[in-house]
Amino acid sequence: ATGGAAADWDVIVIGAGFAGITAARELRARGKRVLVLEARDRIGGRTWTDTYGGQLIERGGTWVEPTQPYLGAELTRYKLALEEDEPISTTWLPTPNGPRQFTPEDGFGRMGTVFERMFDGTRTYFEKPFQPLYRADLLQSLDKLTLRDRLTQLALTPEEELLVNGQTAVYAGGASTDGAFTMFAHWWALAGHTNAGWNDTMRWRIAKGTTALLQAMVNEAKPTIKLSSPVASVNDTGTLVYVTTTSGTRYSATAVVVAMPVNALGTVKFSPSLPPALTTATTQGIAVKNAVKLWIHARKGAGRVYGQGAEGGSPIPMLLPFKETSEGMLYVAFSTDPRLDPTNTAQVKKAVQQLGVNLDVIGVKAHDWGRDPYARGGWAFRKPRQLTTLYPEVTYTSGRLSFASGDIANGWSGYIDGAIESGLRAARQAAGEE
Ligand SMILES: Cc1cc2nc3c(=O)[nH]c(=O)nc-3n(C[C@H](O)[C@H](O)[C@H](O)COP(=O)(O)OP(=O)(O)OC[C@H]3O[C@@H](n4cnc5c(N)ncnc54)[C@H](O)[C@@H]3O)c2cc1C
Numbered sequence: 001a002t003g004g005a006a007a008d009w010d011v012i013v014i015g016a017g018f019a020g021i022t023a024a025r026e027l028r029a030r031g032k033r034v035l036v037l038e039a040r041d042r043i044g045g046r047t048w049t050d051t052y053g054g055q056l057i058e059r060g061g062t063w064v065e066p067t068q069p070y071l072g073a074e075l076t077r078y079k080l081a082l083e084e085d086e087p088i089s090t091t092w093l094p095t096p097n098g099p100r101q102f103t104p105e106d107g108f109g110r111m112g113t114v115f116e117r118m119f120d121g122t123r124t125y126f127e128k129p130f131q132p133l134y135r136a137d138l139l140q141s142l143d144k145l146t147l148r149d150r151l152t153q154l155a156l157t158p159e160e161e162l163l164v165n166g167q168t169a170v171y172a173g174g175a176s177t178d179g180a181f182t183m184f185a186h187w188w189a190l191a192g193h194t195n196a197g198w199n200d201t202m203r204w205r206i207a208k209g210t211t212a213l214l215q216a217m218v219n220e221a222k223p224t225i226k227l228s229s230p231v232a233s234v235n236d237t238g239t240l241v242y243v244t245t246t247s248g249t250r251y252s253a254t255a256v257v258v259a260m261p262v263n264a265l266g267t268v269k270f271s272p273s274l275p276p277a278l279t280t281a282t283t284q285g286i287a288v289k290n291a292v293k294l295w296i297h298a299r300k301g302a303g304r305v306y307g308q309g310a311e312g313g314s315p316i317p318m319l320l321p322f323k324e325t326s327e328g329m330l331y332v333a334f335s336t337d338p339r340l341d342p343t344n345t346a347q348v349k350k351a352v353q354q355l356g357v358n359l360d361v362i363g364v365k366a367h368d369w370g371r372d373p374y375a376r377g378g379w380a381f382r383k384p385r386q387l388t389t390l391y392p393e394v395t396y397t398s399g400r401l402s403f404a405s406g407d408i409a410n411g412w413s414g415y416i417d418g419a420i421e422s423g424l425r426a427a428r429q430a431a432g433e434e
Contacts, residue, residue, distance in 0.1 A: 009035045011430050012243050012253040013223070014231050014268075017045025018061075018210075018416050019404035020259030021217050022423025023430070027257075028221035030431050035251060036223050037243065039230035039374045043218070046261070046375055046406070047416060049209030052365045053297045053325035056209050059367045060293065061379070061416050062332075063202050065191070068417035069130075070424065075206070078216035083207040088321060089303055092356035094162040094310040099356030104306065112195030114164045117154055119188040126189035130411040133391055139182060143388040147184060148176040165311035170318055172381050173288025174336035176311055183382040183413075190412055202320075210416065230374070233269040234258070236399040255400045255430040259423065262286045262394075262407040263376035270401075277393035278403060284383060286407040287369075287414075290336040291378020294366040296348060298359040299328040307355030314354035315340035315347075328362055342366030380407040380414035395425065402429035 011027050013020045016038035027034045042048070048059040066072050066082060075082065091107035092099045102110070125138040133139065145153075147168040151161060165176055172179025191197035206213055218225070229249070234256060235242040244250045258265070265274060265282040273279065294316070309317035315337035322330040333352070341347050342364060349361045369378040394408040404426035409418025428434045 007240055007252045007254045009033050009251060009253040011035075011255045011257060012037060012241070012251055013257045013259055014234070014243065015039075015045060015259035015261075016043040016225060016227075017259060017261075017406070018047065018214065018419035019406060019423040019426070020045075020257065021214050022420045023257045023259055023404050023427040024223040024225075025217045025221035026424060026427035027430060028223050030427075032431070034221075034223040035253070036225040037229045037231050037245065037251070038225060038227050041228050043214055043225065043227070044211060046369065046378070047210035047214070048367070049211035050365075052295050053327065053330050055323050055325060055330055057295050057322070057330065057365070058205070058210060059295075059365075060369065061210060062205055064204055064206060064416060065201050066204065067192075068190075068412055068415065070411075070420040071415075071417040074213055074217070074420060078213065080213055080216065081207045082204040084204055085202075085320075085322070086304060088306045090305050092305065092307040094166065094308065094313065096158045096162065099307075099354075101356065107306075108195075108199060111163045111167075112199070114154075114156065114160050115188070115195055115198065118150060118164070119185050119193070122185050122189040122193050126186055129186065129189040132186060132387060132410055136388065140388055142185070143180060143182045143386075144384050145181040146177050146384055147172055147179045147181050150181040151176060162310050166309045166313070166317040169311035170334055170336050171288075171379075173378070174290050178288075178381075178383065180382045180384045180386060182387050186387075187412075187414070231268055233271070234401070235271045236401060238399065241400045255402070257402050257404055257423075257426045257430050259404040259426065261375050261377060262380075262405050263289075264374060267373075267376075272399065275393065275396065275398045277390045277396075278398075281386070281390050281394055281408070284386065285377055286380045286382055286386065287375070287377030288336065288379060288381050289370045289377055290338050291369040292335040292340065292342050292366055293369070293378075294333040294335065294342050294348065294364055295322075296331040296333055296352070296359060296364050297325065297328060297362040298331060299362060300324070302329070302357055302359050305357050307352065307357040309355050314351045316351035316355070319352055319355060319357060328360075331359065338370075342368065380418070382413070395422070397429045402426040
């Protein structure tokens with residue numbers, strides 16, 4: 001479907017995150033003339049390698065698992081090493097009597113016992129995790145459940161409930177009532193249906209940062225990338241597609257890969273309008289609306305401590321140790337509570353204290369992905385019924401447009417792996433191969 005005489009480009013890719021950069025590389029490999037239009041002044045989107053306290057940090061997506069197939073293939077291709085997080089020395093978990101210290105083995109083991117019950121059956125209903133609707137017959141009813149519904153079904157003791165509801169709430173964007181049970185169950189299935197597999201998804205980082213992988217892809221394919229070029233409209237005439245930026249510059253191509261976050265699709269005027277599944281997806285949102293990632297720099301003292309809160313408790317329900325700095329120690333934390341002001345050091349310190357952890361805070365660096373105009377959300381976490389009502393249509397082409405995003409992967413949605421998977425698929429579609 002390429003080769004239109006009047007087109008400036010064979011393919012325009014909108015968005016330079018992992019999905020867009022993957023699609024651009026694949027299309028360059030097929031000899032296409034590719035233009036990438038990116039709204040921000042950097043590539044990477046919801047991944048963003050930065051520095052703090054003299055260390056490389058990731059403001060967005062970080063952890064990768066070498067068994068994630070699409071990501072794993074890229075690591076091999078570019079010979080990029082992984083670095084393992086140093087071990088946690090102690091965990092603080094909520095109990096009915098307040099936060100309590102456990103050894104990591106004991107704490108994560110107890111949590112795992114509850115998760116194993118929660119996700120019992122995934123081998124059947126997510127038999128083929130990369131074909132998420134393979135057992136659509138079984139998923140129809142399961143996909144109606146919120147994470148809260150599933151916790152209720154399990155009739156957990158108060159102790160058991162408190163071990164996991166902080167995690168279910170934070171992944172779902174703040175409340176276990178918001179997220180689909182099948183979303184977490186799908187991740188569990190992708191991770192090999194075991195607690196050990198699931199824990200491994202939070203262990204490894206690309207040693208040189210996520211940017212190193214993106215840069216390797218760009219260096220190989222050399223697509224033309226225009227930064228600070230937010231797209232305002234996409235007009236598919238049937239023979240050509242016109243893409244116009246907010247500054248009024250218009251480009252034409254024979255095909256377009258829309259590699260924006262699903263939550264941000266509504267900010268662009270598409271004519272003809274987006275297909276129904278994507279209109280619903282962007283209206284409802286797939287990525288969680290509240291997602292603040294914080295980097296807390298604290299003086300030495302608390303050590304390599306992990307802290308987890310209860311649902312509805314601390315506005316910072318998850319704290320993990322990262323690395324020592326010359327002045328102290330860096331911690332990573334997540335908040336899905338819009339009431340938290342992450343720039344207010346005293347508030348951050350108090351929120352962490354509610355987990356049982358005392359940090360002598362030097363400073364905080366945070367990014368609010370929900371309020372970021374080019375993300376409008378954090379990681380993907382589907383709502384009830386989204387899997388069974390929006391898939392597979394969200395992955396289909398519409399005229400000369402194909403859609404890539406970690407929000408609509410068949411496998412690891414909400415992960416870098418999913419973004420790469422979707423970019424590969426959208427490139428094949430744009431090249432007319434499927
Ligand atoms: C806080 C946080 C933690 C995460 N943790 C992990 C993790 O540990 N491991 C993991 O694998 N994944 C993690 N993820 C998820 C992962 O980061 C995403 O799934 C992945 O980066 C999505 O890539 P993408 O290319 O689909 O979207 P994006 O990276 O969002 O790329 C989309 C691009 O489109 C651009 N854009 C938007 N609007 C326009 C416009 N109008 N015109 C032009 N360009 C536009 C954006 O600026 C952006 O660059 C995390 C995400 C967040 C937010």
